[in-house]
Amino acid sequence: MPKLLVFGLVIILLLFIAGFVLYKKSAFFTYWLGRPDVRVVRYIAYIEGSGNPKLRLDLYLPKDTKDFPMVYFVHGGYWRTGDKNYFEWLTGLYGNIGVALAGQGIGVAVANYRLYPEAKIDDEIADVAVGVSWMKTHAADYG
Numbered sequence: 001m002p003k004l005l006v007f008g009l010v011i012i013l014l015l016f017i018a019g020f021v022l023y024k025k026s027a028f029f030t031y032w033l034g035r036p037d038v039r040v041v042r043y044i045a046y047i048e049g050s051g052n053p054k055l056r057l058d059l060y061l062p063k064d065t066k067d068f069p070m071v072y073f074v075h076g077g078y079w080r081t082g083d084k085n086y087f088e089w090l091t092g093l094y095g096n097i098g099v100a101l102a103g104q105g106i107g108v109a110v111a112n113y114r115l116y117p118e119a120k121i122d123d124e125i126a127d128v129a130v131g132v133s134w135m136k137t138h139a140a141d142y143g
Contacts, residue, residue, distance in 0.1 A: 042058045073094065
C-alpha cells in the first residue's frame with residue numbers, strides 16, 4: 001500500500017476520532033463526563049445481603065427533584081447473556097438510557113438479574129419482580 005494512502009487514512013481516522021470526542025452531545029461524552037442535572041447511584045443490591053453481582057442495579061435520578069416517575073429497565077440477551085454494564089467502557093450503552101431519561105425528569109433503575117444456566121426462567125423473572133418491588137419500596141429514599 002503506498003505511503004501516501006496510509007498517511008491519508010491515518011489523517012481521516014484521526015479527524016473522525018477528534019470529531020467524535022469533541023462533539024459534546026455524543027453518548028460517550030454524556031455518559032462518561034456526566035450531566036449536572038443527573039445523579040447516579042451504582043451497584044445497589046436489590047436483594048438485601050446478596051453477594052451476587054448479578055443482583056445489583058444502578059439508579060439514574062433527576063438532581064434536586066422529588067416525586068418524579070420511575071422506569072425499571074431490564075437489559076436484553078434472551079435471559080442468557082448481557083449485563084447492565086454491557087459496552088460501558090465504550091458507549092455506556094444502558095447507562096445512557098438512564099442518563100437521557102433522568103435528564104428529562106424521569107428516574108431510571110438499570111438492573112441486572114441472574115442468567116441461565118445459573119437461574120432458570122422462573123428465577124430470572126422473580127429477580128426482575130424483586131427488583132421492581134425494591135424500586136417501589138426504596139425510590140423515595142433516593143428522592
